[in-house]
Amino acid sequence: MPRHDVHMFFRRKQCERLFQRSAAAVGRNDPAEVCQAFDILSALLDHLDEGRDDIVFFADEGGSWQVVVDWQKVLPAWFTCLAATAGPDAYARRVVSCRVVEIVDKHDEYRRDKHLAKARRIATPEQRKALRAIR
Numbered sequence: 001m002p003r004h005d006v007h008m009f010f011r012r013k014q015c016e017r018l019f020q021r022s023a024a025a026v027g028r029n030d031p032a033e034v035c036q037a038f039d040i041l042s043a044l045l046d047h048l049d050e051g052r053d054d055i056v057f058f059a060d061e062g063g064s065w066q067v068v069v070d071w072q073k074v075l076p077a078w079f080t081c082l083a084a085t086a087g088p089d090a091y092a093r094r095v096v097s098c099r100v101v102e103i104v105d106k107h108d109e110y111r112r113d114k115h116l117a118k119a120r121r122i123a124t125p126e127q128r129k130a131l132r133a134i135r
Helices: 005-025 031-050 071-085 087-096 099-107 108-121 127-135
Strands: none
Touching: 005 031, 005 071, 031 071, 031 099, 031 108, 071 087, 071 108, 087 108, 087 127, 099 108, 108 127
């Protein structure tokens, strides 16, 4: 593997590990801090897709699609942090109408309904009510 490919491989792996570590931190660390870590990592994925000149890809096409994330593990962890830190309306907004759904639609669209069902199961009763009101 050429040197630049090795470098990109390790950066990609590092991002994957950070998602895994954040998911594993749920229940052991402050939920607000873990939620913030998920927000930062998801913003990094978005930044990769913006195609700015401050990120160099040694490939024909770079993007967040090159970062492998186990969304079936990561999203429930993220929902757990959100449920612990956000009020009902904020939880529903974050899950349904903005950030999390954007990530699901972009990276794991074929499991969208399963992820949203998981978000409903993890939510508090008040958050479930707010989710129903948005949908």
